[in-house]
Amino acid sequence: MNRLLRAGAIMAAGTMVSRVTGFLRTAVIAAAIGTTLLGDAYNVAYQIPFILFDLLIGGMLSSVIVPSIVRAQQRDPDGGVAYEQRLMTLALLLLVSVATLGVLLARPIIELYTSDLSPRGVEVAATLARYILPQIAFFGLGAIAGAILNTRDRFAAPMWAPVLNNLVVIGVGLTYIVIVGGTDDINEVTAGELALLGLGTTAGIVAQSIALVIALHRAGFRFRPRFDFRGSGLGELAKLGGWALAYVAVYQVGFVVTTNLATAAGVRAAAEGVDYGAGWTPYNYAYQLFQLPYGIIAVSVITAMLPRMSRFAAEGRFDSVREEFASGVRTVCSLIVPGSVLLMVLGPAVTVLIFSHGANSTEDAIYIGNALQVFGLALVPFSLFQLLLRVFYALGDTRTPAFIAAGNATFNATLSVLLYLVLPARYTVLGLALSFAVTYVVSAAATWMLASRRVGGLGGRHVLEGLGRMYGAAVPCAALALGVLWATRTLLGLGTVGAIVMLAAGGGLGAAVYFVLANRMRIPEVKSIVGLVAGRLAR
Numbered sequence: 001m002n003r004l005l006r007a008g009a010i011m012a013a014g015t016m017v018s019r020v021t022g023f024l025r026t027a028v029i030a031a032a033i034g035t036t037l038l039g040d041a042y043n044v045a046y047q048i049p050f051i052l053f054d055l056l057i058g059g060m061l062s063s064v065i066v067p068s069i070v071r072a073q074q075r076d077p078d079g080g081v082a083y084e085q086r087l088m089t090l091a092l093l094l095l096v097s098v099a100t101l102g103v104l105l106a107r108p109i110i111e112l113y114t115s116d117l118s119p120r121g122v123e124v125a126a127t128l129a130r131y132i133l134p135q136i137a138f139f140g141l142g143a144i145a146g147a148i149l150n151t152r153d154r155f156a157a158p159m160w161a162p163v164l165n166n167l168v169v170i171g172v173g174l175t176y177i178v179i180v181g182g183t184d185d186i187n188e189v190t191a192g193e194l195a196l197l198g199l200g201t202t203a204g205i206v207a208q209s210i211a212l213v214i215a216l217h218r219a220g221f222r223f224r225p226r227f228d229f230r231g232s233g234l235g236e237l238a239k240l241g242g243w244a245l246a247y248v249a250v251y252q253v254g255f256v257v258t259t260n261l262a263t264a265a266g267v268r269a270a271a272e273g274v275d276y277g278a279g280w281t282p283y284n285y286a287y288q289l290f291q292l293p294y295g296i297i298a299v300s301v302i303t304a305m306l307p308r309m310s311r312f313a314a315e316g317r318f319d320s321v322r323e324e325f326a327s328g329v330r331t332v333c334s335l336i337v338p339g340s341v342l343l344m345v346l347g348p349a350v351t352v353l354i355f356s357h358g359a360n361s362t363e364d365a366i367y368i369g370n371a372l373q374v375f376g377l378a379l380v381p382f383s384l385f386q387l388l389l390r391v392f393y394a395l396g397d398t399r400t401p402a403f404i405a406a407g408n409a410t411f412n413a414t415l416s417v418l419l420y421l422v423l424p425a426r427y428t429v430l431g432l433a434l435s436f437a438v439t440y441v442v443s444a445a446a447t448w449m450l451a452s453r454r455v456g457g458l459g460g461r462h463v464l465e466g467l468g469r470m471y472g473a474a475v476p477c478a479a480l481a482l483g484v485l486w487a488t489r490t491l492l493g494l495g496t497v498g499a500i501v502m503l504a505a506g507g508g509l510g511a512a513v514y515f516v517l518a519n520r521m522r523i524p525e526v527k528s529i530v531g532l533v534a535g536r537l538a539r
Helices: 002-033 037-075 081-104 106-113 119-132 135-151 156-180 191-218 234-271 280-314 318-355 362-376 379-394 399-422 425-455 460-492 496-520 524-538
Strands: none
Touching (some): 002 280, 037 081, 037 106, 037 119, 037 191, 037 280, 081 106, 081 135, 106 119, 106 234, 135 156, 234 280, 234 399, 280 318, 280 362, 280 425, 318 379, 318 425, 318 460, 318 496, 379 399, 399 425, 460 496
């Protein structure tokens, strides 16, 4: 567990800086273009490259590519170097072609992911997409470089490189504010201003990818294009990747449903006279904030855990697979549990501090915070679900996760549509967040049962006992944060100053209470984390 903690700490530090600068970036962009129709157009266009990249490469990174590279390193006489070169060559050829095609088909792609946008809204989103879609090729280059670095136990660069991306886009957003003055009127934005937003966003990904390529070069990897794909082992990757592609494709169908429902809700809310953003942008920003504790804690542990689990599975050491998984679950939950309860209490304080500036009102920010509170319900089950999938991936099974995804997406889409039909437009985004939370509670329970059968048990009773103790320590943490929230709102209101006090006092003291209680309750993972931090501070 100490090894996992050390590796996780290295990545968590980079991820923390990356996520903090990422939210500063989000705050700057939100201040520049708002959370209503112009914000929706930008955020839909911004998501398209991520979606297409996930469909082609991203969905296979953790499920197929990392385990395949590990096996090639163990199997091939050259340590897998030729395999890695072929893989990068193939990925670049594929993604450059898709990026080019995406630019040509930007408008119909945007129309697929939006509903009820005006012709001007579609035009703006499509224009932004044409500038942003070339990112796909750079995503691929950086992602494959990051995967190769991870298999060499080089975790720092993939976690720190996104900071460059964020800094570039922050500069772009500030430049836009200086030039335009911060307006969210989609009818007034000019072609030059759209070019600044779109090309500036792409420049951030270019900087990130270059940093990863440099790190890979320093790790000793020398890229040489190789086109001798036949008989290279990539056929096995393609076979496994087919199910990984199906997994991502299913989720993207669900994403289409969510974006259409959320954008339609935003248009309906505006027509009903709602004076704050209640469409796709609030949902997207709340989801990004929800991902902060997951990205810092769970992703760091997963990234360190998967290569080792893949090696154990390749050697037939399933007892070690179970042990590595159990250690990861306990470590993640010991930090995710208090993060979840604090999000549910302090969500609006977080979003007022970040988003109530420029083109956004305090009401815009509070609405995002309300959605974040609902997302907080999903933090623990979502993290558990992602950890459970890695059991299948380490075993080389991408088929089962694809079927799990089908059930997950179907359940979420059905519940989302039902809530869209029964809720007023101003509450639709909150309903979509609730649908997400309920879906992952159900999915985590079902996936646990399936994974447990594959490896001969996952110690569910012990995990539940541990979670019970963690929540026992988290309840007083939440109560303290809630008391600080009530007192501060009564005395100062929910403005920027009040939000700072709520987060500093409620969040800081609440987290301290959790760690003290958890340490006294002898939760071993918390004791190890406290010991690791104390050791660092003593140096």
